[in-house]
Amino acid sequence: MQFIEQSHREFDGVKSSSGAGVRVSGRCRWSGLTAIAATAMWASTCLAAGTQLVQTIVVPGKPLVSYDISWVDPTRHHYYLADRSNAGVDFFDTRTNEWIGRVGGFAGFTGSNDTSGPDGIVADGNFLYAGNGDSTLKVIDVSSMQIINSVNTGGVKRVDEMAIDTASQRLLVVNNADDPAFMTLISTKDGNPILFHHVVVPGATGGLEQPTWDQKTKRFYISVPELNGDAAQSGVAVFNPRTGEVETVFNVGNCGPSGITLGPSQHLLLGCAQPPSIVINAETGAIVAMVPQVGGSDEVWFNSGDDRYYLAARNNPGGPVLGIIDADTNQWIQNVPTAPNSHSVAADPRSNQIYVPLTANPASPCPLGCIGVFQDTDEK
Incomplete structure (x- = not known):
């Protein structure tokens, strides 16, 4: 399969996976094909210290939409x-x-x-x-x-x-779009038998989103975007895999969470539908921090390599960003512009490189779409 050539893929400070660019500084140079607004937004990011886009990876096939x-x-x-x-x-x-x-x-x-x-x-x-x-x-x-x-x-x-x-x-999997939404607990042993089937979260009227596992409490925690038909109320369900029961649902107000990830101190970061993003105690459900600088997130990720949360905040007010929060202090660090609808994020704890798919869009570093690799150049 042939690689798709990007209409522009090279700028100072960023290299492409095809080798067309070389990382030489923290400054970006954009081609004339890039929208003026995007140029200003990305250039200001490249001149700033901290986490930056350092590389793009070409994805073969159709544009990454x-x-x-x-x-x-x-x-x-x-x-x-x-x-x-x-x-x-x-x-x-x-x-x-x-x-x-x-x-x-x-x-x-x-x-x-x-x-x-x-x-x-x-x-x-x-x-x-x-x-x-x-x-x-x-x-x-x-x-x-x-x-x-x-x-x-x-x-x-x-x-x-x-x-x-x-x-x-x-393995806990979620059928989020069925009515009602339900969960299935599946063994990862040979044959993958189903252990508990069609588990429904009481009061979940707006589907179910991301679950995460906590080895200390031995519970799964599941994002619940809406409770009891009230868009201003949402929660986090607590599921016991030994009994197959939903033990409780923590009310987290109007967060409307999609992503959820476990960080230090038994804290759960929720990717709320709008600011603020919130952090709760996994054992009690109490809100321990609110981060007003970033919101509108889908997938969120805790990186144990640098003790930071990363948020794929596609609906952040002012434009889509990669939000960064210190997981030890729950303090906001930085928002880095991404691309329209960029809603997925994962981090490598060994290199502390952060991977964000950049959706195909003229206002993107790669108009046909690519994987953006971000890194804190101050810490590298």
């Missing part, structure tokens, strides 16, 4: 992206920041996110798990890059977000 969750496996040096535009999961090498290949067999973008795929993804060792638009979970052998199993969760729409308990070999 539709995609979903991304994931880094630092042990295998892989970055994975649910690439709906090309109906597959893309594999990248985090040591060279190059595209490795793609596992197909997914729905692609159907015109509706509810039936498209791939969607949510997580990795564990030699296995990668990916949701598809037909209510199936695909199990991928990473070494062979082949789908080796398909588990039907019994819904009619997509298997979306998911989280894994690697110690007990359990």
Whole structure:
């Protein structure tokens, strides 16, 4: 498969995966094809200290318009992206920041996110798990890059977000678009038997979003965008995988969370639909911090390598950004401009490189779409 040439991919301070550019300074030079507004926004970012776009990675195939969750496996040096535009999961090498290949067999973008795929993804060792638009979970052998199993969760729409308990070999997946939305607990052992099926969160009237696992409490926590038909109320559900029961739902007000991630001190960062982003205590549900400088996030990520939260804030007031928060102090650090609808983020704790798909758009560093690699150049 041939690589797509970007209409511009080179600027001082950023190199492309094809080798066309070389990182020489913190200043950016833009081609005349870039919109004036985007030029001003990105140039001011490149002149500033801190986290910057340092590289772009070309994604072969169709322009990167539709995609979903991304994931880094630092042990295998892989970055994975649910690439709906090309109906597959893309594999990248985090040591060279190059595209490795793609596992197909997914729905692609159907015109509706509810039936498209791939969607949510997580990795564990030699296995990668990916949701598809037909209510199936695909199990991928990473070494062979082949789908080796398909588990039907019994819904009619997509298997979306998911989280894994690697110690007990359990995977919680969410059918967010079914009515009502429901969860399925699946074993990651041979055959991937279903352990608990069609688990509904009481009061969840606006679907379900990202789950995350907490090894200390041994509970899954699930973002609930709306409670009891009230758009001003939302929550975080607490699911016990041993009993198959939703034990409680923490009320988090009008956050309307999509992403959720576990950070230090048993704190959960929520990717709220609008500012402020909030941090809650996983054991009590109490709000411990509010961060008004960033919001409108989809996927969020805690990077243990630098103790920072990263937020793919596509609906942030003023424009889409990569939000950065100190996870130890819960203090905002920086917002870095991304691209329209850039809503996915993952970090490599070994290199502290942050991967953000930059949606195909004229106001993007790569108009056909690419993976943006961000890094704190002050800390490198």
